[in-house]
Amino acid sequence: MADTVSYRPKAGEIPTQPGVYRFKDANGRVLYVGKAKNLRARLSNYFAPLRSLHERTRRMVTSAAGVEWTVVATDIESLQLEYTWIKEFDPPFNVKFRDDKTYPFLAVTLADEAPRVMVTRNHKVRGARYFGPYPKIWAVRDTIDLMIKAFPIRTCSDSSYKHAMQTGRPCFPGQIGRCGGPCSGKVTIEEHRAIVDDFVAFMAGGDKRFVTAATKNMRAAAERQDYEAAAKYRDQLQALEAVLAKSAVVLRDRVDADLFAIEHDELAASVQQFIVRGGRIRGERSWTVDKELDLDTAELVDSILQSAYEGQEPPKEIIVPALPDDKEELETWLGTRRAEARGRGTGKVQLRTAQRGEKAALMATATMNAKNNLMLYKTRRSSDFVARSQALTDIQEALGMTDAPLRMECYDVSHLSGTNIVASMVVFEDGLARKDQYRRFTIAESTDDTDSIHQVLTRRLAYLKEDPQAAERAEAEAQIFSDGESPVEPAKRKKFSYPPNLLIVDGGQPQVNAAARALEESGVQGIFLAGIAKRLEEIWLPDSDYPVILPRGSEALFMIQRLRDEAHRFAITHQRSRRKRDITSVLSDIPGLGPSRVRELLKHFGSVTQLKAAEPEAIAEVKGIGPQLATTIRETLSR
Structure with missing residues (x-):
């Protein structure tokens, strides 16, 4: 090279x-x-x-x-x-952005003679003020229906408005009480503009002023026995409270901010945005980003903010999970966009991270949503038949296989500082997980990960040989689980003998070479071997000096990555359960230490490592544990 x-x-x-x-x-x-x-x-x-x-x-x-x-x-x-x-x-x-332009917005056309409120997905309406985005179009319509009860502004189309103003006859929505513009004949253009200003101010976060004013006017009208006016203010107050009830209170009043949470892996990133106005979530959206180059969170923030505020006004405060290197320049650029949207010469935007308090709590909620969205994106992508077929074909071509890998097995090794060594085997058939055929292996002794891989594959491949005794030994040494929990019925154990088209190990060239040695020693033919190195997502083949690089974002790499991640999850779960079971059984053997006291010990110290490192005096502080029993526990765990 x-x-x-x-x-x-x-x-x-x-x-x-x-x-x-x-x-x-x-x-x-x-x-x-x-x-x-x-x-x-x-x-x-x-x-x-x-x-x-x-x-x-x-x-x-x-x-x-x-x-x-x-x-x-x-x-x-x-x-x-x-x-x-x-x-x-x-x-x-x-960075490639997906589906970030499909969300509906509530827009007020401030540049018109009589501004109109409408639902739109177009971000380029001249002079319009946007609110949202909303997750569903019905959510925008519900908000408009409530808002025009409190602030009756124009809802009719431009053609209806023009015809009504020329003929002097109210527009049809105005006749049925659905339009409050000058075209309805109820207000002048100047009066309507004042109502529009109040509409925009309320949507921008000025909640308390309008609720307080409506409450005060309703009571005043009732005291002077003007019950018709009092009913009008009551309806207005109910509409305002209904809009506020749909918006969760998350921050202090008068806080206007956008919050972005990002969850990403080697191939994709999920973005969750909360739009907070007046301390309430007034809109939200989520979208997926395809990553081609290896970007950290701060670099993703830079690209995401540039895309998120295309044609939109940024708020004064933007909360992000990590600050980019060009924070000051990005703030100036966003401030310019804010000034342009408001028609003013200057604008100020601050980028911040949430360290503690209510903003950090809101960031945790947004991050949880981003994690769920990324998982949903992967699940939907995996269930797509066309995508799975394309992935299998691409894997076949990239690795030089004679047939498509209709059955793939992936292996991963997990241990705790060289102890409690376990391995997992997960199976994908036709691109879908076959959890009833997953296997777990326990490894008594091993020098390193390559030795563990060699042992596991030797035991697994023995089941594909003609020797029945070797098959029985392999089956006995493999712990058979369905979805990692309950044992598989004996009638299903024969599935362990199905040979894979492609055998994948989690690791780079050393792990692949160890697997190749086990495959050669077994004498089994017709199985293709590969390994995936997590750091660079490279695909390694036996006796190859350079890895195979699958395109970032490709269905082939996505499927192999999912296989590897599933094997890792399955191995980790088994390793943790064994670790917990081992320490619990050791503690339970101590006289005077029953299940409830074992739970108290593990709950108090949080981990086995902390318990093993604790002195008898610290152990004795646990509820139900005296000095003598604490000394016994310490001596037992130190052996």
């Missing part, structure tokens, strides 16, 4: 000023766009020796045929130019 790419510019040719760079392929297609405060320092990272680059970065620079850059005057200009180029060229190695 060459030390670096052939198109590397000379160090002196690259300027040290801030700017934006573009990697292009031989056909002129832009592959990646990035920004830098110092172009020379940033680009030199890409032209380091290829073997030292992250695998995904290496794939990007080797796919390119050249690099170009544009020098700008300030870091803010580089941020703006990067944003423009990403939108223009849609580079494949930049």
Whole structure:
């Protein structure tokens, strides 16, 4: 492998000023766009020796045929130019956003003579003020229905408004009480504009002022026995309270902020956004991001915020899980967008992280939602028949297999500092998990992970040989579970003899070579072998100097990654259960230490490690444990 790419510019040719760079392929297609405060320092990272680059970065620079850059005057200009180029060229190695433009918004067309409230997915209505997004379109309609009871503004179409104003006859929605604009004949254009201002102020977070005013007016009308007016204010108050009831109170009054939570793995990221106005969640949305290069949370925040505020007004405060390196420049860029949306010369936006208190609690809730959304995204992707078929075909082609891997088995080893060594075997058939055929192995002694892999596969492959005694031994040594919990019926045990098309181990070249040795020693033919290294998501084959790189975001890599993660989960679960069972049985053998006292000990210390490290005096502080029993526990655990 060459030390670096052939198109590397000379160090002196690259300027040290801030700017934006573009990697292009031989056909002129832009592959990646990035920004830098110092172009020379940033680009030199890409032209380091290829073997030292992250695998995904290496794939990007080797796919390119050249690099170009544009020098700008300030870091803010580089941020703006990067944003423009990403939108223009849609580079494949930049972050890919999914379904973030499908959410409905409540919009008020402030640029119109008589502003109208409507439901829209169009972010480019001239002069409109947007609220939301809302998770469902019916949620927007419900909000509008309640709001026009409190603030009767125009809801009819532009054509209906124009016809009504020309003829002097109320529009049809106005005739049935569904439109409160000047076209209804009930208010003037000036009066309607004042109501619109109140509508916008309430939606922007000015809750208490309008609720207090409606309550005061209702009581005043009742005292002067103007019951018709009192009923009107009562209906207005009920509508306002109904809108507020739909918005959970999460922060103090007058807090306007957007909060972003991010959960990501090697292939994708899930984003959960909470829109908080007046201390209440007024909107939320979630979307998925496909990752091509290896980005950390702070780098994802940079890309996500640029996309999230396309055509929208940022609030004064944005809460994120990690601050990007260009925090000040991003704040200035967002402030400019806020000023443009409000028609003012300046705007101020602050990026913050939630350290403690109510904002940290809200971030925890958003993060939980992001985790669930990422899991749902993976589940839906796995259940897609077309995607699974494509994944199996791509795996076959990438690994050079003669047939598609209709049955795949993946193995992972788990241990606790070299003790309690266990291994797992998970099975996928036709791209779907077959949990009734999962297996767990206990390993009595092992020198390292490669030795453990060799032992496990030797035992598993023995079941595919003609020797019945070897088969019986392998079956006896494997703990057979259905979905990791209850034993499989004896009639189903014969499924352990089904040979896989593809055998995958969790690990790189050393683990693959250990598996290949076990496969060769078994004499079993017709099984293809591969390993997946978690750090770079590389696929290693036996006796290969370089890994197979599957495209990021591909269905093939997604399926193999899911196999590996399932094997890891299954092994960890078994290892933890054995660890807990072992320590519980040891403690239960101590005279005077029953189940309730064992639970108290584990609850008090939180872990076996803490209990083993505790002195007798600390153990004696546990409820029901005296000094003599504490000394006995300490001596037993120290053996």
